[in-house]
Amino acid sequence: MISSWRRRRAARRAQKVVLMAGSSDEEEAAASDQVELLTMPNHFRCPISLDLMKDPVTLSTGITYDRGSIEKWIESGNMTCPVTNQPLSIRSLDVSPICIPNHAIRRMIQDWCVENCSFGIERIPTPRIPVSPMDASEILNNIASTSSRGDRQGCIQSLAKFKSLVRESERNKRCFVTHGAGTVLSSAFKEFSNSSSSSSSSSSLLQENNVIVFEEILSVLPFMFPLDEDARSQLGSPIAMHCIVSLMRSAGLCTRRNSVLALKEIVSSSDSGGNQVEALAVIDGALEAIFELIKEPICPTATKASLVITYHITTLHPTPTNERIINRLVEIGLVNLLVETLIDADKSISEKVLGVLNGICNTELGIHTAYDNSLVIAVLVKKLLRVSDLATDFSVSILWKLLTTRISRNENEVGDDALVEALQVGAFQKLLLILQVGCGESTKEKATELMKLLNLHRDRLECIDSQDFKDLKRPF
Structure with a gap:
């Protein structure tokens, strides 16, 4: 870290010499003034990264760091202050060190950026306050309660808050994961699937009000991957997988992508994945929906997920039922599609296509x-x-x-x-x-x-x- 700082200091000095070489006395004085103006105050630098702090926070030891740098330091297993080497005070709610935002330093940095904007320095934005464990628990409790009551509108509002916070920062995402967001979302999806199945006809599974809440849940669920066993069990229930397959067949591109990612998570991560793979394969239209995602790709991620699901289907324990499932894939044209895809495929796609083709060749x-x-x-x-x-x-x-x-x-x-x-x-x-x-x-x-x-x-x-x-x- 010190050697890196010395290299940067040497580079700045060399640049200063180059700018001043061959200049007149007036130009040299102007260049010297410019370097003087652009010198960053030391107390604006993070002691870890030595860069301008964008979100300064102060620890219990009184030392101020950039939030991103000190959080990486702590996540690496260090529970001491990098400068003073003193142990950090721990917050009892989430067992994490207390990082207090230093608003005074942040305003000083922003003022300095504004004063030097003529030199191309942009003002750092005011950072958003990270979600607290209490706020995360409250949002997840709202999602759980509204889904159990069948309150679609209330659930959608809570999901919108959840999505906004998760997309803001990696720290917010980790906070929600720690508080079991994957299980809550999977349970909510299952609850709405059950309420939909109790309606008069199966086609009502994808009524407009149902589609909206399903799409919202699936749009945030990938942020929580990999799911724990309880979450996979909820999402892998027969009625929930029926809804996911229905969305793959009739929803928009983003929802189809999120649906196939959810199915991949179910079949590839669960200890009881074999049973869920068989349950998925016998759902009406499931094989055709997966085939269409390979035939008409939405994005590389969706294509790879579809191939992984197909691989698990083709490598099921050999039984007459499973052989009929593989034969159904052959009948809809999967073999020829795989060979054509294999011609110009990259490494990841090639491995998955060959794995599927190897499984298909287990049948006559x-x-x-x-x-x-x-x-x-x-x-x-x-x-x-x-x-x-x-x-x-x-x-x-x-x-x-x-x-x-x-x-x-x-x-x-x-x-x-x-x-x-x-x-x-x-x-x-x-x-x-x-x-x-x-x-x-x-x-x-x-x-x-x-x-x-x-x-x-x-x-x-x-x-x-x-x-x-x-x-x-x-x-x-």
């Missing part, structure tokens, strides 16, 4: 549909060693399922054509490299078996060309 219909796609073998071979170790493992597994399944069914002519195609696009060389650089035991066994099959057809074409790998990007 999935293998048959993937094999019928003319691009699948070339694209899979291209992804070997080019994305990541995980993507390579998935690609080898899919190739193994596609090629060995054809051979085992005595479809020799079709299987031979596929092996020749794999040789033509360089599968043998890449599999050999995978074995040389090392891989997991399962991937090693599959790669070895594939190489044995490919080796039978190497005499049918020249398949080794060192130039094929001159631009190969390896993940090691």
Whole structure:
């Protein structure tokens, strides 16, 4: 920290010398006056960052710091004053040190900024007072009480206050998380879902007044991720997931994005995620809604969330019901969509797409549909060693399922054509490299078996060309 300050001081001095070099006496005097005017008073600097304080606060030791700097210091586990090394007084309500806003210093800094505005210095804004634990508890209690009474308007008003405070600062967000905001929001969503389901028809789930409160809850819920187990249990109830799926199918883009993020949180973080994945997959229109988010992307975050949900669906424990679910995904065109997406996908998308495709190839219909796609073998071979170790493992597994399944069914002519195609696009060389650089035991066994099959057809074409790998990007 000290060396950084010394470097900045040396840089300022060097800049002063450069400005004054070659100048006349008058210009030199003017430059000297300018440097003098722009010198920041030491008591305006934060002792930690050495930068101008934007929100000065004073600790119990009497030392003033910028709020952001001292909070980072405390969050790192330090409970002493950085300057005096004295222990900090603790507030009993939230077990955090007492930071008193120093309004006098803040006004002095603002006045200094205004006086020097001609030199490009902007006035620091008056900071908002962080939410107190008492205020956070009051807002959350209002959300809980209004949702239990079915008071949509009151709940929406409390949610608006909640959203405004959470967006103001990271500190406010942490305060709400500490007081169980995730559970309160999830419970409120479930309460309104239950009240909606008790109406005369299922279509009333998305009446206008219901949609508004659902959208408001989902808009602030991502701020509370990851949710605890109780919150995931509330949000993952069957009636709540029905409402989320309905919103994914008929609401606006932002709500569809927030809905799929909520579903991802339910299925990927819960200890009982398997049961909730099965419950989600059998909801009418759920698979189609997730498919549409992959086919017509809203944003990368929503696409990745949709792929994660689909991955959990395709990796369910093999049962006749789960196989029918995967076959439904194949029937609506997911395999071809995944192959097309894989062509120009980045690392994160590629890993998720390959994971989903690997799960789909656990079924006979999935293998048959993937094999019928003319691009699948070339694209899979291209992804070997080019994305990541995980993507390579998935690609080898899919190739193994596609090629060995054809051979085992005595479809020799079709299987031979596929092996020749794999040789033509360089599968043998890449599999050999995978074995040389090392891989997991399962991937090693599959790669070895594939190489044995490919080796039978190497005499049918020249398949080794060192130039094929001159631009190969390896993940090691």
